Amino acid sequence: MKEKREDRRISRTRRLMHEALMTLIEEKGYEAITVQDILDRADVGRSTFYAHYRDKDELLLSSFEHLRTLFEQQQQALFDSRRTGAEPEVHFILELFRHTGQHHKLYKAIAGKQSGEMILKYFNRYLYTMLIGPLTELNRNKKSMPVPIEITTHHLVSTLLSLMTWWLDNNMPYSAERMDEIFRILSTPVIETAFGRKVQKSEYESIAGEHLPGSVKAFYSLFVDSGCCPDK
Amino acid sequence: MKEKREDRRISRTRRLMHEALMTLIEEKGYEAITVQDILDRADVGRSTFYAHYRDKDELLLSSFEHLRTLFEQQQQALFDSRRTGAEPEVHFILELFRHTGQHHKLYKAIAGKQSGEMILKYFNRYLYTMLIGPLTELNRNKKSMPVPIEITTHHLVSTLLSLMTWWLDNNMPYSAERMDEIFRILSTPVIETAFGRKVQKSEYESIAGEHLPGSVKAFYSLFVDSGCCPDK
DNA sequence: TCTTTTTTTGAACACAATGTTCAGTAATGA
DNA sequence: TCATTACTGAACATTGTGTTCAAAAAAAGA
Numbered sequence: 001m002k003e004k005r006e007d008r009r010i011s012r013t014r015r016l017m018h019e020a021l022m023t024l025i026e027e028k029g030y031e032a033i034t035v036q037d038i039l040d041r042a043d044v045g046r047s048t049f050y051a052h053y054r055d056k057d058e059l060l061l062s063s064f065e066h067l068r069t070l071f072e073q074q075q076q077a078l079f080d081s082r083r084t085g086a087e088p089e090v091h092f093i094l095e096l097f098r099h100t101g102q103h104h105k106l107y108k109a110i111a112g113k114q115s116g117e118m119i120l121k122y123f124n125r126y127l128y129t130m131l132i133g134p135l136t137e138l139n140r141n142k143k144s145m146p147v148p149i150e151i152t153t154h155h156l157v158s159t160l161l162s163l164m165t166w167w168l169d170n171n172m173p174y175s176a177e178r179m180d181e182i183f184r185i186l187s188t189p190v191i192e193t194a195f196g197r198k199v200q201k202s203e204y205e206s207i208a209g210e211h212l213p214g215s216v217k218a219f220y221s222l223f224v225d226s227g228c229c230p231d232k
Numbered sequence: 233m234k235e236k237r238e239d240r241r242i243s244r245t246r247r248l249m250h251e252a253l254m255t256l257i258e259e260k261g262y263e264a265i266t267v268q269d270i271l272d273r274a275d276v277g278r279s280t281f282y283a284h285y286r287d288k289d290e291l292l293l294s295s296f297e298h299l300r301t302l303f304e305q306q307q308q309a310l311f312d313s314r315r316t317g318a319e320p321e322v323h324f325i326l327e328l329f330r331h332t333g334q335h336h337k338l339y340k341a342i343a344g345k346q347s348g349e350m351i352l353k354y355f356n357r358y359l360y361t362m363l364i365g366p367l368t369e370l371n372r373n374k375k376s377m378p379v380p381i382e383i384t385t386h387h388l389v390s391t392l393l394s395l396m397t398w399w400l401d402n403n404m405p406y407s408a409e410r411m412d413e414i415f416r417i418l419s420t421p422v423i424e425t426a427f428g429r430k431v432q433k434s435e436y437e438s439i440a441g442e443h444l445p446g447s448v449k450a451f452y453s454l455f456v457d458s459g460c461c462p463d464k
Numbered sequence: 465t466c467t468t469t470t471t472t473t474g475a476a477c478a479c480a481a482t483g484t485t486c487a488g489t490a491a492t493g494a
Numbered sequence: 495t496c497a498t499t500a501c502t503g504a505a506c507a508t509t510g511t512g513t514t515c516a517a518a519a520a521a522a523g524a
Contacts, residue, residue: 009500034481045502050483147414148406151398155418158394159387166386171488174380182379186387189421241471241520266510278475282512 014052016042018063022105030044030060063106068126071099093160099175100164105230127157136193147194155194159187203221246284250295253288254337262292274363279314295338302357303331314340325415330410340400358390370427379426387426392420 020041024033035056039046053059100107132153144150158182168181174182190222252273256265267288273280284290307327332339364385375383392415399411406414 007492007499013501035483036481045483047486047503048501051500057480146417151395151414152399154394155391158390162386162394163383166383182383184379185425186422189425190418193417193421219364239470239521245472257496268510278512279474279514280472283471287511 010052013042013044013048014062016044017049017052017059021059021063025108026105030056046081064089067106067199071096074099093182094176096160097164097167097179101146101172101176104168107164124161127160128153131156145195152194154191156187159183159190191209242284245274245276245280246294248276249281249284249291253291253295258337258339262288299335301336303328307329326408326412329396329399329411330394332400333404333408336400336404339396356389356393359392360385363388377427384423384426387422388419391422404412 017038021033024037024041033056035046035049038056038059039049046088051083052064078095130177132150135153137147163179163183163186167174250269253265256269256273265288267278267281270288270291271281285294307324310327334369364382367385368381379387395411395415395418399406
C-alpha cells in the first residue's frame with residue numbers, strides 16, 4: 001500500500017538542511033544566509049546540498065510546499081468529517097491562522113519582515129488562483145459591480161496576507177480566533193460594497209460543490225458563517 | 233537666494249546613473265542588475281559609482297527620495313492654494329495615483345513585480361507613520377474599537393499599496409480617478425466598521441490643523457470628501 | 465587667463481559566494 | 495554478501511563586490 005520507501009540517508013540529509021535553514025533564519029534572517037552557513041550548520045558536504053536543491057530558494061520553497069500539503073490534507077479531513085456531521089462548520093481563515101501559529105517559525109521565515117519576498121509572492125498567487133474562480137462564479141449572470149472582480153480578489157488576498165505578516169512580525173499578540181474575527185470585520189463589508197449588494201449564504205454554498213478541492217471548499221466557510229461585526 | 237550650485241559633473245554623473253538604472257530595470261528587473269551593468273550603461277568608472285552610492289539599493293532609494301520630495305511639494309502647494317480658496321478640495325489618494333501614473337516607470341521599478349521588496353517596505357513604513365498618529369487622535373477619549381488601531385492603520389496602508397502595485401503591474405488599465413474611487417469603495421466601509429461607528433466629517437477636519445505637514449493634511453481629504461459607494 | 469580645488473578614471477586587488485566536477489568512501493536495502 | 499545509491503571534500507572556474515591610488519580631466523574662482 002505504501003509507495004516505495006525513500007532512502008534513509010536522503011530524508012536524514014534533507015531534514016538536517018531544513019532544520020539548519022530554520023534556525024539560521026531565526027538568527028540572522030533569510031537574506032543574510034549563505035549556502036556555506038547551511039552546510040556548516042547541517043554538517044553536510046557542499047556537493048550534497050546541490051545534489052538536492054538548485055539553490056537556497058528551492059530549499060525554502062520545499063519547506064513551504066511540505067507545509068502546504070500538510071495543511072490541505074488537514075482541511076480535507078475536516079471537510080470530510082463535516083460532511084459526516086461530526087463537525088458543524090469549517091472555518092478556513094481560522095484554521096489558517098491556527099496552522100500558521102503552530103508553525104510560526106517557518107511562516108515567519110516565509111512571510112515576516114526578515115524573509116525574502118519570494119515566497120510571499122508565491123503565496124499571493126496561490127490564494128489568488130484559489131479565489132478568483134469561485135468569486136467570478138458568484139457573480140455569474142449578474143450586472144456589473146462597483147469594483148472589478150480581479151481587484152476585489154486581489155484586495156481580499158492582500159488583506160489576509162497583510163494581517164498574517166503583521167501578526168507574525170508582532171509575535172502574535174492576539175489569538176488565532178481574534179485574528180480570524182478581525183479578518184471578518186475587515187473583509188465582510190468590503191465584499192458587500194464591492195459586489196454592490198448583500199451576498200446570500202445560500203449562494204456561497206451552492207458553489208461549494210463536490211468538484212472543488214478541500215481547501216477551496218473550506219474557504220467558503222469564511223463567508224458562510226458570519227457572526228461578525230459586533231454592535232452594529 | 234539660491235543655495236550653492238552643485239558641481240555640474242556631479243549632477244551629470246548622478247543623472248546618468250539614474251537613467252541607466254531605470255532602463256535596466258525595464259529590461260531585466262531590479263534584482264538581476266549588477267553594478268557593472270549600471271557602469272557600462274551609464275559609461276562611468278567603477279570608483280565613481282562608489283564615490284556616490286554605497287550600493288545599488290542606495291541608488292534606487294535616492295531616486296525615490298527625490299520623487300517623494302517632489303510629490304510633497306506639489307501637495308503642499310495644492311493645500312496652500314486650497315486655503316486661498318482657489319481649489320475647493322484636495323484629494324490625496326487621487327493625487328497619489330496621478331503622480332504614480334506620471335512617473336510610472338520609476339514607480340513600477342519601486343513597487344512592481346519586477347522590483348525588490350526593499351522600497352515597498354520603506355513606502356509602507358512611510359505611509360504607516362503618516363497615518364497612525366492622526367488615526368489614533370481621531371479615536372481619543374473614545375471607547376475601545378472592534379479592531380485595534382494599529383491593525384486598521386496597517387490594513388489601510390496595505391490596501392492602498394496593493395491597489396497601487398496591482399495597477400502598475402497590469403499597466404494601468406483604469407484611470408487614476410477610477411482607482412481613487414475604488415480605493416474609497418474598499419476603504420470607507422472598513423473604516424466605519426473598524427471604528428465601530430460612523431466618523432463625522434467635522435472630526436477629520438478638526439484634526440487637520442495647522443501643525444501637520446501638507447501631505448498629511450491632504451490625506452484627510454481621503455475621508456472628508458466622500459461621494460463613494462454608488463447605488464447603496 | 466591662470467590657479468586651485470574637486471571629480472572622474474581605470475586598472476589592480478582582496479574577498480566572498482556560487483555552483484560544478486570527480487574520484488574515493490560509506491551507508492543502505494535486498 | 496554485494497550491487498546500488500548517496501555522501502564527501504577538495505579543487506576549480508566564475509561572477510560579483512567594494513577598495514585603493516596615482517594620474518588625468520573638468521570646473522570654479524579670482
